[in-house]
Amino acid sequence: MKVRTTVVVASALVLCLAAAGCGPDDGGDKGTGEKATASRTPASGSGATATPEAGSAATPTSNGRTLTEAELAKVALTTGEVEGYEIAPLEGTDERGTEEAGTEACRPIAAIINGSPEPAPAATVFRTAMDTTEEGRDDQTVVTEILTSHPEGGAQELLRSVRAAVGACSGGFGTTSEDGPSTYTEVRTLPVTKAGQESFAYQVTGSLEGVRVPLVFHLVRTGSTVVTFYAANFLGGNAPEVPAALVTAQAAKLP
Template identity: 75%
Template sequence: MKVRTTVTAATAAVLCLTAVACGPDEGDGGSRGGDRASASRTPAPEKPRDAPKTPQTTAPAPTGDGRTLTEAELADVALTTGELADYEVTPMQGDDERGTERSEDAACRPLAGIINGSPEPAPAATVFRTVMDTSEEGQDDQTVVTEILTSHPQGGAEQLLRSVRDAVKACADGFRTTSDDGPSTYTEVEELPAPAAGQEALAYQVTGSLEGDEVPLVFHLVRTGSTVVTFYAADFLGGTAPQVPAALVTAQAAKLP
């Protein structure tokens, strides 16, 4: 059975809770944990994805007042169930954990930080949410999106996007990390068209591996003022670059102060 998950993982450990397997590995058959039962099943032909059920709307011009939001304020601006048709929003399980991946190349350290759910510079507050497309419930390719909202001291949000953007360019040929679970290899980093949301946005794909198969990981970062929302999408079994629904990005960005 082929399962396409669109998930934002705070950490490699959290990935084990929200997807069918843990993050990329060396591809030598060594396990980094997680339930791989689904991965061992015979894949079914992939069904074409339906067009988004909620039309993309243009977000109002963000004010970006520069305030560093508290955790409670971040929770207030996070999407909730009912604000976007067909999507259910819940707190993310395991959000108190962080990954431990450390890049062997200092230039790629910002990318490892995003994968860990610990962006650099460190945020002042963080809120995690999981978003599911309820209209696809029961389907093998149900869309599940997790987003991370972070607030930063003055200048920190801009620095975060700048450092990640620089790392995307510097690490185009891939990078290696080590962690408490062992080494990981990412073979390619590619910049993608940025979403039209917020005051600043960035999108990129990191290609990893899972038991020798390519695993595309897609990240969208959207900044308004001192707040950044990170969306992470991964297809662990299909090998096809996943999509973060544009309507979700737009709706979330519209709530940022």
């Protein structure tokens, strides 16, 4: 697994999503370490496609408008909106990943690893959320948010293409980049926190210097806006969890 030393990585401690070249190396899915960069709040629900939260009467509505970057920034979570989390803009996001999937069917997964979900959004905003109750711990929960707005139909296509890619690439896939080749050994769906009009979660697994590295992604769509949550465990062992509180709070702010 190759991780560039950039402002993005330094500011988020364990993040490499928007820093480019963060795919597992050719060593494959090795290692059995048990310490996890995991949330203490488990995701709720199950299955790949979400309906509204339990107890709600109908699917949330949206005007479907494509938001500008300034409008995305206004609806992004801020510190104080989710108890125990410090939320801030993610620095250094001008540099995106260069991963190219060896199989076209897996391209949507590589695009998200690069920090550049496809189809290309009209506007993008990055945020990072850190669990302040775990300050100073090696396994502190750190979650990246990528908020993207899309022209008509683009948001639905993003979710549709990622679902298809996760199904097609369950046995893993390889990529090439300016940092060299990488191999992802497993892709699988995860239980999902029900939020927005659509929700989908999955895990991509690789290794870092022989240690098993799970990368977890949770996508939520409302109208023409998609929020991609990302968490990783570079210490080896269990997959991290994107806290349900973050997902539902952010989804509630989408117009």
